[in-house]
Amino acid sequence: EAGVAQSPRYKIIEKRQSVAFWCNPISGHATLYWYQQILGQGPKLLIQFQNNGVVDDSQLPKDRFSAERLKGVDSTLKIQPAKLEDSAVYLCASSYFGLAGVGNEQFFGPGTRLTVL
């Protein structure tokens, strides 16, 4: 079974530029998550999709971050314009179900390391 795929693996941009990250979840997984992990911290959820609908985007800085999952499969996360504090690893995860009570297990991709100069 193929895992969660992400690209690119690394990205270096200057502040105020825009950047996009792509994620392809495990086949058949209805739920997709984007997390931001700042160095030395645990991951923080940015947005959760159930199929192509948004379940939770309460911690997404909507003035600069956007995400979509148009066909309910792969997803794109965009930052425009980027700030220095956006430097982090952006992790994509997927799970079969979207409810914790169903014993949901999340599987993570390798992440995209973003450096904003």
Next chain:
Amino acid sequence: KQEVTQIPAALSVPEGENLVLNCSFTDSAIYNLQWFRQDPGKGLTSLLLIQSSQREQTSGRLNASLDKSSGRSTLYIAASQPGDSATYLCASPFGPASKLTFGTGTRLQVTL
């Protein structure tokens, strides 16, 4: 609000030792608890998931326990190897949705 704490932040042990990593959470009404491993520059690898109705889960040399009443989970690693060196994170869903709240991790180094 669920808060997850991991102690110690870093741990160094010689090869062959058994060790325990600790995870504490503030909201005992958790649905499950998941342990992950993260290698430098890599994503997270799921190690074990313990349902709220379970007390422990085992996979190879790893054993994770869950005590909801005390708000604690432990990850036991038997006969540690240099390949076990990584950061170990625990996480629990915040509410019925599956958004995970993570601890800050324990960085483990197993020396020869």
